[in-house]
Amino acid sequence: MRPVWRGGRGMTARALLEIEDVVTLYGGGKWLLGKPRPVVRGVDGVSLSLKAGQALGLVGESGCGKTTLAKTILGLVRETSGTVRLDGRVVSGLSVQEARAARATIQYVHQDPGAALDPWWSIGHALDEALRIHGVTDRVERRRRVDGMLEAVGLDSSFRSRYPHELSGGQQRRVGLARILVLSPHIVILDEPTSGLDLSVQATVLGVLDGLRKRLGLTYLFVSHDLSVVKRMCEQVAIMYLGRIVEVGPTEEIFARPQHPYTRALLAAVPKLEPGSLHDTPALPGDPPSGTTERAGCVFQTRCAFAVSKCTEARPPLAFVSDEHMAACVRLNEIETVAPI
Amino acid sequence: MRAILGILPKRGRATEGNILLGERDLLSLPPEILQSEVRGGQIGFIPQDPYQAFNPVFRVGTQLLETSRSKPGATGHDGDKANIVSLLKSVQLPDPESALDRYPHQFSGGQRQRLLIAAALASSPAIVLADEPTTALDVTTQLQILKLLRGLTQERGLSMLFVTHDFGVVAQLCDTVTVMYAGQTVESGPVSQILAAPLHPYTRMLLACHPDRGAALAGIPGAVSSPLRPPSGCRFHPRCPSARAECSVAFPPRTEHAGKQDVQCVLYGAEAAA
Numbered sequence: 001m002r003p004v005w006r007g008g009r010g011m012t013a014r015a016l017l018e019i020e021d022v023v024t025l026y027g028g029g030k031w032l033l034g035k036p037r038p039v040v041r042g043v044d045g046v047s048l049s050l051k052a053g054q055a056l057g058l059v060g061e062s063g064c065g066k067t068t069l070a071k072t073i074l075g076l077v078r079e080t081s082g083t084v085r086l087d088g089r090v091v092s093g094l095s096v097q098e099a100r101a102a103r104a105t106i107q108y109v110h111q112d113p114g115a116a117l118d119p120w121w122s123i124g125h126a127l128d129e130a131l132r133i134h135g136v137t138d139r140v141e142r143r144r145r146v147d148g149m150l151e152a153v154g155l156d157s158s159f160r161s162r163y164p165h166e167l168s169g170g171q172q173r174r175v176g177l178a179r180i181l182v183l184s185p186h187i188v189i190l191d192e193p194t195s196g197l198d199l200s201v202q203a204t205v206l207g208v209l210d211g212l213r214k215r216l217g218l219t220y221l222f223v224s225h226d227l228s229v230v231k232r233m234c235e236q237v238a239i240m241y242l243g244r245i246v247e248v249g250p251t252e253e254i255f256a257r258p259q260h261p262y263t264r265a266l267l268a269a270v271p272k273l274e275p276g277s278l279h280d281t282p283a284l285p286g287d288p289p290s291g292t293t294e295r296a297g298c299v300f301q302t303r304c305a306f307a308v309s310k311c312t313e314a315r316p317p318l319a320f321v322s323d324e325h326m327a328a329c330v331r332l333n334e335i336e337t338v339a340p341i
Numbered sequence: 342m343r344a345i346l347g348i349l350p351k352r353g354r355a356t357e358g359n360i361l362l363g364e365r366d367l368l369s370l371p372p373e374i375l376q377s378e379v380r381g382g383q384i385g386f387i388p389q390d391p392y393q394a395f396n397p398v399f400r401v402g403t404q405l406l407e408t409s410r411s412k413p414g415a416t417g418h419d420g421d422k423a424n425i426v427s428l429l430k431s432v433q434l435p436d437p438e439s440a441l442d443r444y445p446h447q448f449s450g451g452q453r454q455r456l457l458i459a460a461a462l463a464s465s466p467a468i469v470l471a472d473e474p475t476t477a478l479d480v481t482t483q484l485q486i487l488k489l490l491r492g493l494t495q496e497r498g499l500s501m502l503f504v505t506h507d508f509g510v511v512a513q514l515c516d517t518v519t520v521m522y523a524g525q526t527v528e529s530g531p532v533s534q535i536l537a538a539p540l541h542p543y544t545r546m547l548l549a550c551h552p553d554r555g556a557a558l559a560g561i562p563g564a565v566s567s568p569l570r571p572p573s574g575c576r577f578h579p580r581c582p583s584a585r586a587e588c589s590v591a592f593p594p595r596t597e598h599a600g601k602q603d604v605q606c607v608l609y610g611a612e613a614a615a
Binding site for chain 2: 226270272287
């Protein structure tokens with residue numbers, strides 16, 4: 001069997017969430033007039049594991065399958081193949097309803113929680129509903145938990161009677177977070193939790209998220225395309241390109257010594273705060289290819305500066321670079337010597 | 342930025358001051374001259390969202406040629422077309438000849454931004470205003486566009502006003518920077534100087550919010566004040582840790598520090614006076 005990243009080589013501690021070789025396809029079949037519908041390989045054989053209390057960053061560009069992977073883990077989209085294990089139990093191969101029920105301890109915070117709040121409902125009402133749906137029947141108990149959670153995200157119980165339009169963007173995000181956390185999940189999937197926020201508001205929201213994780217012992221899957229934020233928030237990071245994980249490992253190590261050519265290009269493209277010349281940073285040519293074309297070999301070959309003929313032959317599997325760090329590239333050792341970082 | 346272009350919403354007006362382009366004050370120019378000579382003439386504009394800037398039902402060529410056709414001195418359809426195609430080459434759009442016959446959805450976000458840059462350059466402007474042109478793009482595409490803009494401005498001797506909230510982009514692309522808060526400019530100067538030693542409390546706190554910088558992510562306490570009832574004096578004073586009594590009375594004048602760094606804050610006004 002080929003090696004699978006479980007947080008590190010020879011790591012035996014059981015992970016809270018393990019996903020193995022998960023594939024999620026969209027489309028397929030035929031259009032109305034019999035023309036075949038193209039298959040989009042949204043998630044294409046991904047294996048990851050999440051230990052309790054850890055924050056794993058999932059990084060990649062628009063359309064690479066981050067959100068599809070998040071929704072597959074959540075059980076909102078059915079995986080085409082592969083295994084999902086939550087707390088040791090297999091929770092894959094179920095219908096969407098069953099999968100969601102089996103994965104109730106995984107919750108999802110939307111990209112723009114402000115838009116997910118009903119403008120006619122007070123904040124207290126929205127939070128109360130979440131608890132009611134999840135079977136908390138005692139009114140006093142619900143109220144106590146709502147107040148407690150509002151306080152935990154840095155608001156206070158006076159917010160219960162306010163309406164979404166009275167809140168700032170940062171406050172809306174906190175309410176969105178409170179609405180999920182009030183259900184006491186173990187794993188929280190955060191989908192771009194700070195996109196569209198100003199720098200100062202982003203800093204506040206990140207501070208709240210970090211504090212809550214430590215205080216409530218939460219496990220985060222942090223989906224983002226903002227590398228500076230992931231570097232700040234996550235101990236582990238997985239880099240995704242066209243439905244596949246191309247590199248995964250400890251954040252510090254990947255940022256210091258990225259191995260996959262895509263990771264290297266991605267990190268180099270982040271505008272640094274030190275004034276510098278754009279000329280020294282080579283830009284990746286072109287755009288990512290369409291998800292419908294299936295290509296033999298490495299998914300990144302069309303844009304890779306290091307591509308050779310063997311890159312077109314077979315898909316490179318993830319291989320260990322160091323004890324906890326894996327990358328999927330056939331030229332791992334050569335690239336280091338050709339172009340040292 | 343809209344004040345410069347004279348496209349403020351109907352109820353908005355630039356009430357004081359002037360906007361000089363060369364010798365001319367744009368605020369006193371009649372709207373017809375603004376339309377025929379300034380907008381899409383001496384000043385080019387690159388909008389924020391390449392996904393929304395095009396009308397999806399018209400070919401890209403029709404939309405790009407529309408601007409040059411409405412100007413006096415248009416060289417006729419074929420001349421304009423040749424001009425646009427050569428611009429599409431200089432913005433490194435793949436397959437520029439056939440691009441004009443395609444529809445907006447057939448281009449990726451980065452390619453659409455290249456089309457918009459070509460449109461902004463069509464009239465050989467002296468100044469380009471870019472309103473967060475890379476905010477909607479991924480980092481690798483952003484890098485392509487930033488390199489392109491840098492190259493084009495140097496090649497053509499263009500000046501560019503680049504509006505952004507991303508200090509990283511400023512550090513990579515710009516020579517000088519002006520920091521604004523609630524409609525007031527608080528600090529301006531060479532980029533390297535401001536990044537190394539920000540003076541105004543707002544600039545300092547903003548830079549400390551950057552994930553690469555701040556020791557502890559704290560944010561700035563409070564929220565941006567309502568533009569309907571802005572605080573008196575320096576608009577940042579309700580959120581400023583070093584605010585004094587006089588901060589709510591008047592907005593301090595601009596003072597110069599360490600060469601070219603201008604700051605508008607009482608903390609430095611006192612020093613300069615002493």
